[in-house]
Amino acid sequence: MLDLVIDARAAAIGPGFDVKRILPFRQRRMVGPFIFMDHAGPVDIAPVNAHDLDVLPHPHIGLSTVSYLFGGQVTHRDSLGVEQIIRPGEVNWMTAGRGIAHSERFEDPATLAGGQLEMIQTWVALPEADEEQAPTFANYQPHELPVFTDTGVWMRLIAGNAFGLRNDVRTHSPLFYLHVVLQPGARFGLPRGHQERGAYVAKGSVEVAGHRYTAGQLLVFTPGVDPVIVAREASTLMLLGGEALGERYIWWNFVSSRKERIEQAKADWQAGRIALPPNDNAEFVPLPQDKSRPAGTGGATGGAAPQALS
Structure with missing residues (x-):
């Protein structure tokens, strides 16, 4: 799962x-x-x-x-x-x-x-x-980003396609990105047709297969499964994923x-x-003084920490 x-x-x-x-x-x-x-x-x-x-x-x-x-x-x-x-x-x-x-x-x-x-x-x-x-x-x-509501569920499609929703946000590969708000007890699933899928709990807590997950956790799901996410309280999720691009x-x-x-x-x-x-252009972030090599998506950690925000 x-x-x-x-x-x-x-x-x-x-x-x-x-x-x-x-x-x-x-x-x-x-x-x-x-x-x-x-x-x-x-x-x-x-x-x-x-x-x-x-x-x-x-x-x-x-x-x-x-x-x-x-x-x-x-x-x-x-x-x-x-x-x-x-x-x-x-x-x-x-x-x-x-x-x-x-x-x-x-x-x-x-x-x-x-x-x-x-x-x-x-x-x-x-x-x-x-x-x-x-x-x-x-x-x-906001008017360019479709919103769907159902009993206890509100969601906005940020990019890509999911649950039959699409918008004109220009992407370069198949993906989905959703802002979802659930009321206590609401049940929700993941969009189908995407190779990799995850759900980040931004606020509140949810239950999946009898286990509780809380704010600050990203749940990465096994490909092909169709989990049921149940809101234990008022909760905000960010759902994201899509086609893997390789290393x-x-x-x-x-x-x-x-x-x-x-x-x-x-x-x-x-x-x-x-x-x-x-x-x-009066100031900028200098290149970090870090001699490590770039880290690959499949390798060990290395390299300088990404600059955030984006």
């Missing part, structure tokens, strides 16, 4: 700002094409310290970053000149391709002081044929099917060959 249960680990991304890191994990680096997952918040911090949370301009290759908020707002700026505030229920989908840099700034002190900021960020690895595409960015509004290497913010490509990305960032956001 379950291949693995992954407990989120604390990861510091700034002074006094820890997130729950779910993927990558030593025993399971990917679920479908999803290679990274962080859960930040709820954040409650004095407005005077809000700048400490900012994620300065940093680079990516070989992946799409996906930002989804439960509360608050974040300002995204990137090398393409895009400046986009993301709010709850929207999706920011940035495809790095051959290389992009972006920042994420927390510029609304009121939402931080009120403990409203809470977000999920994932990285979706790209198929080999798309790893070197030109970078792109898109923001999708990927990950080092810091770089993902690739080729180790040498990650080495090139390191050199490019060090040499300034990946452009900074034109409207946020």
Whole structure:
């Protein structure tokens, strides 16, 4: 029924700002094409310290970053000149391709002081044929993301296809990504037709096959099974998965099917060959001083920790 249960680990991304890191994990680096997952918040911090949370301009290759908020707002700026505030229920989908840099700034002190900021960020690895595409960015509004409701169940399709729902969020491989809210006692299943599937318990607790799982746990299911998820209390889940892409290497913010490509990305960032956001270029995150090699999806841990958020 379950291949693995992954407990989120604390990861510091700034002074006094820890997130729950779910993927990558030593025993399971990917679920479908999803290679990274962080859960930040709820954040409650004095407005005077809000700048400490900012994620300065940093680079990516070989992946799409996906930002989804439960509360608050974040300002995204990137090398393409895009400046986009993301709010709850929207999706920011940035495809790095051959290389992009972006920042994420927390510029609304009121939402931080009120403990409203809470977000999920994932990285979706790209198929080999798309790893070197030109970078792109898109923001999708709530009305573009279909919602389904049933007794005790509310869900929004963030990307891909599931339960007969589809939207126009551009993806590069077969996948699904859902925000699901369950009322106590509600019963729910997993979408069929996907090779790998997982359910992250963001809030509350659920029961599967007589076992209880709580907030901060990612349940990775055995292919081909059709489990019943029962909400033990009001619960929020993020369902994700899709077609496996094969081995990927990950080092810091770089993902690739080729180790040498990650080495090139390191050199490019060090040499300034990946452009900074034109409207946020006064500071940036330097390349970590880490001599380890990129870690493969099937190998032991290694390499610098990914920069979060995304």
